[in-house]
Amino acid sequence: MANRNLKINIFRYNPAEPEKKPSMASYPFEELPGLTMFTVLNRIREELDRTLVFDFVCRAAICGSCAMIINGKPRLACKTLTKGLPKEITLLPLPVFKLIGDLSVDTGTWFRHISLKTEAWIHTSAKFDPTAVEERMDNETALRIYEPERCIECGCCIAGCATANIRDDFMGAATINRVARFMVDPRDERTPGQYFDVIGCDEGTFGCMGLMACDNNCPMEIPLQYQLAYVRRKMAAFGLGGWKGTGRTGEPQHHRAGRSAS
Amino acid sequence: MQVQRSIARNQRMELFLDMAELVSGLLLVGFLWTHMIFVGTIIINPNLFNALAAGLDRYYLSYIGIPFIIVIFFSHLVIAGRRIPTRFQEQKIMWRHASMLGERDTWTWVFQAVTGMAILVLASIHMWVVIENWPISAVFSALRVQRYLWLYLVLLFVGEFHAGTGLYRLFVKWGWFKRQSVFHVIETITVLIVVMGLGALWVFLRLGVRVV
Numbered sequence: 001m002a003n004r005n006l007k008i009n010i011f012r013y014n015p016a017e018p019e020k021k022p023s024m025a026s027y028p029f030e031e032l033p034g035l036t037m038f039t040v041l042n043r044i045r046e047e048l049d050r051t052l053v054f055d056f057v058c059r060a061a062i063c064g065s066c067a068m069i070i071n072g073k074p075r076l077a078c079k080t081l082t083k084g085l086p087k088e089i090t091l092l093p094l095p096v097f098k099l100i101g102d103l104s105v106d107t108g109t110w111f112r113h114i115s116l117k118t119e120a121w122i123h124t125s126a127k128f129d130p131t132a133v134e135e136r137m138d139n140e141t142a143l144r145i146y147e148p149e150r151c152i153e154c155g156c157c158i159a160g161c162a163t164a165n166i167r168d169d170f171m172g173a174a175t176i177n178r179v180a181r182f183m184v185d186p187r188d189e190r191t192p193g194q195y196f197d198v199i200g201c202d203e204g205t206f207g208c209m210g211l212m213a214c215d216n217n218c219p220m221e222i223p224l225q226y227q228l229a230y231v232r233r234k235m236a237a238f239g240l241g242g243w244k245g246t247g248r249t250g251e252p253q254h255h256r257a258g259r260s261a262s
Numbered sequence: 263m264q265v266q267r268s269i270a271r272n273q274r275m276e277l278f279l280d281m282a283e284l285v286s287g288l289l290l291v292g293f294l295w296t297h298m299i300f301v302g303t304i305i306i307n308p309n310l311f312n313a314l315a316a317g318l319d320r321y322y323l324s325y326i327g328i329p330f331i332i333v334i335f336f337s338h339l340v341i342a343g344r345r346i347p348t349r350f351q352e353q354k355i356m357w358r359h360a361s362m363l364g365e366r367d368t369w370t371w372v373f374q375a376v377t378g379m380a381i382l383v384l385a386s387i388h389m390w391v392v393i394e395n396w397p398i399s400a401v402f403s404a405l406r407v408q409r410y411l412w413l414y415l416v417l418l419f420v421g422e423f424h425a426g427t428g429l430y431r432l433f434v435k436w437g438w439f440k441r442q443s444v445f446h447v448i449e450t451i452t453v454l455i456v457v458m459g460l461g462a463l464w465v466f467l468r469l470g471v472r473v474v
């Protein structure tokens with residue numbers, strides 16, 4: 001069977017050169033067996049246009065840097081085979097994140113910001129003893145931590161979420177999933193009230209409208225609907241069950257980032 | 263930090279509104295489906311329909327139920343409506359995003375916002391004309407359907423669509439069941455109710471012809 005001749009349409013814009021308006025450029029490309037978008041983009045840059053900007057690091061769906069919109073869907077370019085796509089393929093940068101140029105966006109700053117905002121680390125008063133044997137954890141808990149932990153922070157869930165597209169402060173599935181990970185971790189000593197402070201709000205769990213584009217498009221297939229619903233139920237249960245813990249609800253989150261764990 | 267945002271912040275209220283959205287939505291779907299089953303009794307027999315209407319009237323259920331539902335109806339408008347983007351730019355982002363993704367659940371949300379507005383107008387007219395010609399009886403209803411057939415046809419479809427997708431979304435957000443199975447169950451119920459509603463409209467139309 002003859003190889004298909006693909007037409008690759010790519011969004012072009014460099015914020016550093018605002019006088020050049022955003023445009024779409026088309027490149028012809030002959031399909032080969034097992035071809036991924038990673039190869040396509042690299043060959044276009046090597047052979048057709050050296051100014052094309054896009055990100056790759058691991059090319060194995062581990063680092064999360066190659067996420068982009070492929071024919072309307074948020075996808076990892078390195079994990080996407082051309083075989084399943086029509087002859088004409090359109091590539092756009094992820095929305096929501098800051099555009100660096102062409103297909104490259106800055107997801108790092110966004111994820112660092114929400115990490116600080118939600119204090120995405122284990123809060124414990126236990127003193128670390130490097131010589132002690134690691135504490136044991138039952139398998140079920142370990143698996144429940146492992147599931148959300150598989151997130152590679154590619155940003156597909158955020159870009160796919162219509163709420164995140166219109167509400168700049170909405171934290172999105174990746175963040176809520178991350179908080180869920182700490183909520184099930186027995187080593188984290190935060191009270192329900194402290195979690196409520198972080199995520200029990202319109203920018204967090206109550207802002208989700210159930211559009212499920214996150215769940216549909218997660219390249220790691222993390223069960224995001226389950227994670228989102230879990231956090232929503234936990235936060236509602238806490239909120240309705242009185243105000244135990246340190247439910248200091250008047251206080252905004254961002255300047256609590258970096259607060260000590262105690 | 264912005265002072266006005268910190269002062270106005272109330273996470274307990276944000277939870278309360280989310281719960282109010284859940285409860286008002288559930289009540290309205292429950293009401294709508296019950297209402298449609300009551301209306302559907304006309305298909306079996308107009309006397310049954312009249313007896314039911316008279317029964318609800320006699321035990322004051324109509325006088326408690328109707329004002330209650332009207333209050334819930336308008337609260338739901340405000341509470342669920344707070345999620346609808348108001349600026350043109352946001353609405354355009356929403357529309358473009360739905361078209362780009364081409365996913366059912368994002369599209370149905372857009373239509374939920376649109377049908378919500380349609381229901382506000384159509385259901386308000388419906389409530390007005392029903393209350394104005396109190397009490398409910400098969401003959402009055404038949405005349406109403408004769409007169410407002412288009413209104414009832416549109417209201418049937420948009421109402422059932424809005425209720426069905428809204429209920430589905432509640433289940434999705436609270437995660438009690440697998441969402442694909444929930445979707446199929448609600449889809450089936452919605453189709454059945456729409457068919458029954460169409461049947462009831464048809465019976466009313468024929469009844470109306472005989473009366474006139």
Ligand code: FES
Pocket residue numbers: 055056057058059060061062063064065066067076077078079
């Ligand atoms: S290049 Fe690392 S995920 Fe695609």
